[in-house]
Amino acid sequence: MSILVVGSVALDTIHTPFGKVRDILGGSATYFSLSARFFSPVNLVAVVGEDFPEKNIVFLKKHNINLEGLVQKKDKTFRWIGEYDRCFSDAKTIATYLNVFAKFAPKIPQKYQNSSYVFLANIDPLIQEKVLKQVKHPKLIACDTMNFWIQNKRKQLLKLLKKIDVFLINESEAKELTLESNLLKAGKKIIKLGPKIVVIKRGEHGVLLFASNNIFIVPAFILESVIDPTGAGDTFAGGFMGYLAKTNILNIDSLRQAVVYGSIMASFTVEDFGLRRLGTIKLSNISKRLKQFKKYTSF
């Protein structure tokens, strides 16, 4: 099954202890797409400015991302400038220039409106809801968010949570949303807010999944070199949704596998700046790492 993803396509400037890159291709929908494409066809809906480099379009097309929903407008592309310290804890945002993204009103192309699998990447929950209204018979709707929306659009976010199936959120956001410092309690509280499935992303500490009465805990794939964690969460979501859309089975076993695939995909992203690693790996790299991961974690 193909997946519809609506989110940002951006130009990122990133400083880490290992170097600096300027105006490289980024954005939540981009990372998601580059990850999900290994499993299922990906239909991307986003907006970029007239300054968006042609080479990025070529890059996305080369990686089989369907760009019928990528609109180019007269303005500048969304830009994010961020920084990480040696601990790679949460990114420190230096600046955000919404530019063309400020007026983003996604219009879902007709042929995408029957999408069964939908991923609403981190954008204003009001826009996420507007996307939902354009999708006809979704089988699985997943959404991501961020602390900014939890703080500033809480009501709209809570309304949206009643309409989605999978909610992906990171650890600090889960605690902020539920005002609960214990993660097990936080996950159970979010389930009560509406989503049938809650995925709490814990960065280098792995992922927690809640699905009705089931819990799945998985550590992160351990790496000798982490260069840039930007996009890891969206890459995870891409592997997770991509695997589910591919198998088109939604039971606890496939959810566990989906979490593992998501974790594996994210482990590639953080090994280099931006999409350098995710844009060059092959299916064989994924299978090899999956095998290694099983060896690392089974008892």
Add this chain to the structure above:
Amino acid sequence: MSILVVGSVALDTIHTPFGKVRDILGGSATYFSLSARFFSPVNLVAVVGEDFPEKNIVFLKKHNINLEGLVQKKDKTFRWIGEYDRCFSDAKTIATYLNVFAKFAPKIPQKYQNSSYVFLANIDPLIQEKVLKQVKHPKLIACDTMNFWIQNKRKQLLKLLKKIDVFLINESEAKELTLESNLLKAGKKIIKLGPKIVVIKRGEHGVLLFASNNIFIVPAFILESVIDPTGAGDTFAGGFMGYLAKTNILNIDSLRQAVVYGSIMASFTVEDFGLRRLGTIKLSNISKRLKQFKKYTSF
């Protein structure tokens, strides 16, 4: 096989967001013993003062800890006063009164000198080495340490590491010892310092095991209520060593199982102050939680 453990038996005063306890039974050797006893006979070597409450002796005996090596001296018992915030990150030491522990020169009773399994709990590496000289044909020697010794007795600690088999250390200490922020690199560096097996304890984020070319990653058992993390690391060590001494098999599969048992045991300790939980559970509680843990983590 029985286990010899040498370390502290203390009286702890602990503040957490959930309450305060004063002068309760604690100490690294105590937590280790209360955990290991489920798997193997435990021979404890430690020193207490003349103020050590008789009820604690009764408690330890009731739990089948062999106390022939527990010496009572004219002075006060070792005391630790610590505090945790709501995040339960590393304990903040308010005060340490070494008292009788300042002159601790453990003498291993003759009948313990043939112990196959030896755990050197966190004490001065010089004392740990003196214990080793009294043990005749050990099959597996494990040791723990803390940042204080890494900073102040580095040379002695590095010398000791060449003589032991298993080194248990927490995440921040592993990074401090190796001056390496990446945990995979840190683990590999420690293996080069001597120990065949390195166990890095990551608190609520689980455990990492390195054994020659094998790596095992396991998350922590997830809990709805964490009251007091004091002694979790030593409880882990007790489950880990206890399981190995029980099976008396030292291959990668038994090491994995040992890590899992250690994690399960630690999950009980943190659920209440001091030894309240660890002192009351039964074997059936352990089996039940092990089953649950497998369900939570397998894919």
